[in-house]
């Protein structure tokens with residue numbers, strides 16, 4: 214049984230070279246260290262889980278692996294979160310365990326069922342067409358800034374009921390909460406933005422309570438689950454979570470997906486011949502190079518032995534979805550992009566109780582967005598050599614900083 218994490222990092226998991234192509238490193242980890250203990254700079258242990266089998270085992274085991282770090286402490290040592298930033302980021306379902314998770318998720322489940330989401334198809338198409346029309350006259354464009362980012366951001370903002378005039382300001386605040394760009398902000402600037410955002414939301418909740426509209430914020434303000442309403446911190450955190458997931462994920466499905474197809478013209482040719490395959494193609498793009506590289510942090514609740522490895526209470530566990538999605542024990546020829554792939558049970562949206570709430574919406578945005586992009590610009594191609602593309606840093610997301618293309 215392995216009991217000690219390795220003192221030195223055996224794998225480069227952070228450099229730009231790794232980010233440019235992490236898959237060979239993940240293949241090595243699956244083979245040699247599928248449950249790999251990395252010593253963090255602060256001395257704690259971070260377990261990276263890379264094989265499909267153990268990744269699914271962790272995602273399904275909410276008893277040993279928890280999302281709320283306070284649940285690694287005895288009940289009398291657990292304290293409410295104090296700072297408004299901490300509450301805004303963490304007081305939501307993604308960082309909650311049952312029963313809180315169950316209650317919070319039940320309140321929004323209704324808004325994201327495949328049937329509800331289908332009703333948004335027309336609006337997704339309209340926004341896609343508008344954004345592509347803006348760049349159509351140019352020779353070149355950055356697809357991330359002009360299309361992949363603004364499309365899902367506008368959809369989620371509209372769904373929530375953020376008025377168009379406020380959307381740019383809200384986008385700026387929500388990026389300050391989490392995106393890597395916020396690292397350039399000093400602590401007090403970030404705090405100022407968070408306070409402004411919380412104040413804005415508070416006013417919005419009052420307005421919607423007085424005069425409900427046909428939007429998600431009104432539904433959340435009025436919603437009740439088992440006789441309980443969301444408190445104000447939970448409401449703000451729920452809205453922030455939805456905005457942030459709207460900013461950070463589908464953008465990468467559109468960006469990584471467009472890049473993968475530009476890089477595999479024979480697959481694009483199949484889609485041009487058989488457009489009905491766009492649905493399976495999007496599943497394959499999610500598997501092949503999905504937006505979320507590593508799941509959000511899980512914590513070991515109590516000392517226990519997982520698959521022969523001694524884990525300690527409070528250890529961090531990260532399941533590497535991008536690696537599990539390339540595991541040959543689950544997928545035939547996992548490094549091949551095949552838009553006709555059947556029975557594609559990938560983990561790009563996670564699994565278990567935290568399975569992505571927005572999956573139906575993300576799929577819809579991916580299918581409409583990518584199909585329309587390639588139909589509108591049949592001669593679309595990269596404007597720079599592929600090795601000049603830069604990937605965003607950080608372990609959580611996998612996405613391009615820019616995607617410069619020639620349109621015609």
Ligand code: HEM
Pocket residue numbers: 306307308318365369454455458459462463466503504505508509510534560561562563564566567568569570571572574575576
């Ligand atoms: C292609 C785009 C997307 C991908 C790949 C994705 C991926 C994921 C993954 C992997 C998780 C689970 C994280 C974990 O277990 O640690 C998750 C959770 C979640 N996602 Fe997404 N997501 C996408 C789009 C969206 C969108 C558009 C929304 C909002 C409408 C959304 C809302 C959420 C929420 C609220 C959770 C937390 C669910 C819970 O804890 O019960 N996601 N997503």
